[in-house]
Amino acid sequence: MVTLQVQTVTFSNIEAVIFDKDGTLEDSTDFLRNLAQKRSRLIDAQIPGIGEPLLMAFGVQGDSLDPTGLMAVGSRRENEIAAAAYIAETGRGWLESLTIARRAFEDADYYLKSTPPSPLFVGGLDILKSLSDAGVKVGILSAAPTAQVQRFVTHHQLEPYIQLQMGVDDGPTKPDPILFLNACQALGVHPSVTLMVGDAQGDIDMAIGAGAAGCVGVCWNQSHPKHLNRATVVISHWDQLKIKSLTLPRVSFGDS
Known part of the structure; x- marks a missing residue:
């Protein structure tokens, strides 16, 4: 578990972070x-x-x-x-x-099949790596088809850092909370210790409906975007999301 500092907001005991893809990690x-x-x-x-x-x-x-x-x-x-x-x-x-x-x-x-995946936003690889190195489970939950999510991860060689590659193929789409709940289940974590990071209102509404630990809105062009007004906090570049501390599990020692 980690404590994340995002602008002036502190998120404690976070076990997983789920990212949107288009407009969040990928400059698409x-x-x-x-x-x-x-x-x-x-x-x-x-x-x-x-x-x-x-x-x-x-x-x-x-x-x-x-x-x-x-x-x-x-x-x-x-x-x-x-x-x-x-x-x-x-x-x-x-x-x-x-x-x-x-x-x-x-x-x-x-x-357009020969068009390569779009580039990562600056700092995206660093934040994924730092979260993974700290033991945080990291997933991608996108409204794009799962195959596109997988292609994106493979192209940018993100496999070592991403435990979940999830898109929308059939059935519900964002902002249905069931998507976030399913993603948490696949990662083996509870929504209450999972943070959602996305650039759209659907990301935020989905996570709130699922009982997420919090919602970090991402907007690279505006400081106060109205469509992210329900987010817990909004960032405009990745260095505003930092690992503040690592919480080690308690270890009990019996009588020797």
Whole structure:
């Protein structure tokens, strides 16, 4: 167990820290924007005029990606359903709309398959290593598919520091607390001794609902982001999260 000092907030007796991936550990803004643009263009090629509304729905405006938008925080399935809803507004049936959206997403994946995972935010590797060296269990819980989480970990050679690589494939997605509870169970820890670190409201709401020890909001561009107002504390760079002390387990000695 460790005591973590995050800005002015102290978290005691922490056994595990669970990180979000996109926007937290991984600087994936450019990739997500490019992926949204490719998906929109592929659908627009079949249904002219739908591309721009789709980009707005995904949270892309010009060269910017809304950190609270669908592309940044939604699961792949949620993005597919949103795209299908826009397609259905053109008069197509729901099943046909879902098929068009799914195929466009698959084609976008194919076109971008050679794109390497995005870089880690500066200091990310150091914080993962320091937590692992201190005996803290470290996990990644992302709204991205599990395969993407695994690819990210492998690409950056994070296997020695990460005990859990968890994404959303089917079933519930963030902010459903069951995801955090399942992650804690997989790590063999209780939520009350587990800290959540994420850049989205869904990360924070999920952890609060699961009874986490606390929620550290991450925002690299704003000092007081409104979408993280429920976080226990918000940081803008990794050196604001520090290991203050290591708590050794008590050892009882019987009579000799």
